[in-house]
Amino acid sequence: MRVFIVHAHHEPKSFNGAMTETAVAALAAAGHEVILSDLYRMGFDPVSDRRNFTTVKDATYLKQQAEESFAHQHQGFAPQIATELEKLFWCEALIFQFPLWWFGLPAILKGWVDRVFALGAVYGGGRRYDNGVLAGRRAMCALTTGGAATSYGENGINGEIGSLLYPINHGIFAFTGFTVIEPFVVYGPARLTEMERVSELARYRARLLTLAEAPSLMYRRLEEYDEGGVLRVGRPEARAVSRS
Numbered sequence: 572m573r574v575f576i577v578h579a580h581h582e583p584k585s586f587n588g589a590m591t592e593t594a595v596a597a598l599a600a601a602g603h604e605v606i607l608s609d610l611y612r613m614g615f616d617p618v619s620d621r622r623n624f625t626t627v628k629d630a631t632y633l634k635q636q637a638e639e640s641f642a643h644q645h646q647g648f649a650p651q652i653a654t655e656l657e658k659l660f661w662c663e664a665l666i667f668q669f670p671l672w673w674f675g676l677p678a679i680l681k682g683w684v685d686r687v688f689a690l691g692a693v694y695g696g697g698r699r700y701d702n703g704v705l706a707g708r709r710a711m712c713a714l715t716t717g718g719a720a721t722s723y724g725e726n727g728i729n730g731e732i733g734s735l736l737y738p739i740n741h742g743i744f745a746f747t748g749f750t751v752i753e754p755f756v757v758y759g760p761a762r763l764t765e766m767e768r769v770s771e772l773a774r775y776r777a778r779l780l781t782l783a784e785a786p787s788l789m790y791r792r793l794e795e796y797d798e799g800g801v802l803r804v805g806r807p808e809a810r811a812v813s814r815s
């Protein structure tokens with residue numbers, strides 16, 4: 572498999588750093604090809620504005636999606652964005668590696684999505700969800716938390732981890748067509764013993780080696796919704812299906 576890891580942690584010796592090191596080594600040893608975008612090391616600029624483009628559609632009013640569509644038609648993405656888009660279209664599996672920050676993605680990774688997942692290139696013209704541009708590829712969140720697993724479980728104070736990750740799994744991955752692999756979460760690595768951390772890395776290695784067949788989240792098909800984006804209830808086929 573061709574695997575693209577987007578890594579968002581500012582400390583190379585962090586547990587996130589260890590997870591990405593583990594991933595690169597394990598995948599390469601198993602014969603997979605791996606590309607890594609280490610966003611802090613690259614000095615990736617997460618701010619989305621005219622710097623996304625070398626082309627200009629309307630110099631008087633910045634409408635990002637209109638500029639994205641124009642840039643897509645005229646090879647007008649800034650070099651840093653064009654390179655990331657190439658990596659995205661090269662991969663068969665995409666991994667976001669990050670520490671949970673304020674119940675979501677660190678800004679550098681959210682900014683990467685804001686800038687790289689451009690209209691025209693990655694979605695648009697009716698291309699979304701199971702009809703998405705990136706259909707046929709798989710994507711997974713690999714993350715760490717500060718809080719304990721129980722605080723992200725049923726009745727946990729922080730809310731269920733699946734609900735917190737919904738904007739990423741559904742709003743970014745599934746929306747653009749990816750089959751979404753169940754997230755891999757290491758809860759509170761700083762609270763674990765050294766042996767427990769080593770065993771979490773082994774658990775991650777095992778997951779990586781089954782990327783192609785690891786269980787995916789269930790999403791309904793586009794055709795199950797009406798023109799207003801509302802589920803057509805009562806239809807026999809209105810049931811959640813896995814896209815894998």
Ligand SMILES: Cc1cc2nc3c(=O)[nH]c(=O)nc-3n(C[C@H](O)[C@H](O)[C@H](O)COP(=O)(O)OP(=O)(O)OC[C@H]3O[C@@H](n4cnc5c(N)ncnc54)[C@H](O)[C@@H]3O)c2cc1C
Pocket residue numbers: 580582584585586587588589669670671672673674675715716717718760761765768769
């Ligand atoms: C801005 C911000 C917002 C945050 N928001 C949230 C939030 O909403 N929810 C939440 O739960 N938490 C939150 N946190 C906490 C954050 O999610 C955790 O601190 C982070 O996920 C821990 O991962 P890490 O990689 O930084 O761990 P680290 O602290 O870097 O690592 C933990 C331990 O693992 C060790 N380690 C490194 N490599 C290895 C290895 N190869 N083998 C064994 N051990 C190793 C390290 O030395 C360290 O002792 C937030 C933190 C910040 C800064």
